[in-house]
Amino acid sequence: ITVGFVKENAANESRVAVVPETAAKMLALGWQVLFEPEAGLAAGFPDSHYPDTCQLAKRRTDVLEAADILVSVNGLNETDLPHLKQGAVVIGMVSPYSDQQRFVQAADHKLTVFSMELIPRITRAQAMDVLSSQAAVAGYKAVLLAASEAPRFFPMLTTAAGTIRPAQVLVIGAGVAGLQAIATAKRLGANVTGYDVRPETVEQVKSLGAKFLDLGVNAVGEGGYARELTAEEKQTQQDNLAEHLKSVDVLITTAAVPGRPAPEIVSQSMVENMKAGSVIVDLGAEGGGNCGPTKAGETVMVGQVKVIGPVNLPASVPLHASEMYARNIWNLLNIMHQESDFTLDWDDEILAGAVVTRDGQVVHAAVKQGLG
Ligand code: NAD
Numbered sequence: 001i002t003v004g005f006v007k008e009n010a011a012n013e014s015r016v017a018v019v020p021e022t023a024a025k026m027l028a029l030g031w032q033v034l035f036e037p038e039a040g041l042a043a044g045f046p047d048s049h050y051p052d053t054c055q056l057a058k059r060r061t062d063v064l065e066a067a068d069i070l071v072s073v074n075g076l077n078e079t080d081l082p083h084l085k086q087g088a089v090v091i092g093m094v095s096p097y098s099d100q101q102r103f104v105q106a107a108d109h110k111l112t113v114f115s116m117e118l119i120p121r122i123t124r125a126q127a128m129d130v131l132s133s134q135a136a137v138a139g140y141k142a143v144l145l146a147a148s149e150a151p152r153f154f155p156m157l158t159t160a161a162g163t164i165r166p167a168q169v170l171v172i173g174a175g176v177a178g179l180q181a182i183a184t185a186k187r188l189g190a191n192v193t194g195y196d197v198r199p200e201t202v203e204q205v206k207s208l209g210a211k212f213l214d215l216g217v218n219a220v221g222e223g224g225y226a227r228e229l230t231a232e233e234k235q236t237q238q239d240n241l242a243e244h245l246k247s248v249d250v251l252i253t254t255a256a257v258p259g260r261p262a263p264e265i266v267s268q269s270m271v272e273n274m275k276a277g278s279v280i281v282d283l284g285a286e287g288g289g290n291c292g293p294t295k296a297g298e299t300v301m302v303g304q305v306k307v308i309g310p311v312n313l314p315a316s317v318p319l320h321a322s323e324m325y326a327r328n329i330w331n332l333l334n335i336m337h338q339e340s341d342f343t344l345d346w347d348d349e350i351l352a353g354a355v356v357t358r359d360g361q362v363v364h365a366a367v368k369q370g371l372g
Helices: 020-028 060-066 101-108 123-130 131-150 176-189 201-208 231-245 268-272 318-333 349-354 365-371
Strands: 001-007 031-033 069-071 089-092 112-115 157-159 162-164 168-172 190-197 251-255 280-281 300-302 305-308 356-357
Touching: 001 060, 020 031, 020 318, 060 131, 069 318, 089 318, 101 356, 101 365, 112 349, 123 318, 123 349, 131 176, 131 251, 131 280, 131 305, 131 318, 168 176, 168 231, 176 190, 176 251, 190 231, 231 268, 251 356, 268 300, 268 305, 349 356
Parallel strands: 001 031, 001 069, 069 089, 089 112, 168 190, 168 251, 251 280, 280 305
Antiparallel strands: 112 356, 157 162, 300 305
């Protein structure tokens, strides 16, 4: 079995899907590991850091043509696809809900495509959960971005030049990214408040030493995730939040509802009423934004309030984001073999849940639905 990986060619992508540690694990199974020159360089893993028994290809296409399993960060793209061996397995964050014609092409090419995003979020699959690992990176980096853009300190300082009061940070959405943002802002010494619509987050926020903001809305949906709010609930949330926002220096928003655009929680006028010099980092930017003025990939000024809409933040912490991602990938590969034999057990709910194409067909229900 040959596992291949290449340099990611999506814009601003610096992560890599296989790191030296996980390459060694694949080699230990008796598998071959073949990679494109400098595949991991941008993430901090030069070719020489990979085990000597890995094979360095001459060209990208050599990897694509030889790989039985191609592992990647961003998955399928139209330039690479025709070079892949018919029948190969492709694993990556393939964005199953966008540009779905790619999957028809992949199925025609007899590829078996696994989407890391579609791995069921069950306990046994936690070690493969890229949504969690990458969200943790994003939550951490969002706070650092805010801290470096804010005109103030985060911690309280007692100095000969007087006392500096700590920054007031509010984190909206206390999922994986939000909790990491809260922890990071706490470590920087800020006064941190968290908010979510799922009641179980109250304890989680408090266990990090932050306060919980109660806005009087409780919206648990399927599988323990949040559901969309009703118009009335949204109004209650907004009225209470508008008041609180007037005292906030830094706002980090991370709210998401699975399969839906990011909920807009902070309106343009709420931003206008925030203090001059406040900074917002909207992690919902890629999904349309949690704040009215947010523009993905841009920083917008609303009066004196800075609204930052970052895209692909995990790629800006490429070493650890890659390390975590690569371990997620390895943990998935680890249920795809018996001894050194590669086998796919379709009775395994993880494999069955994450597969998008196999046997020449698009098989994932949601992707099929998207194709009409
Ligand atoms: P997510 O990215 O889908 O959403 C982020 C947060 O936004 C969630 O906490 C959600 O409740 C919140 N949110 C949604 N609408 C909101 C609104 N209108 N106002 C305020 N907040 C709103 O979620 P996630 O971080 O991927 O996961 C959420 C939780 O799911 C985790 O904290 C964890 O408990 C659980 N989870 C379990 C597993 C597992 O068992 N394998 C894996 C991952 C996550």
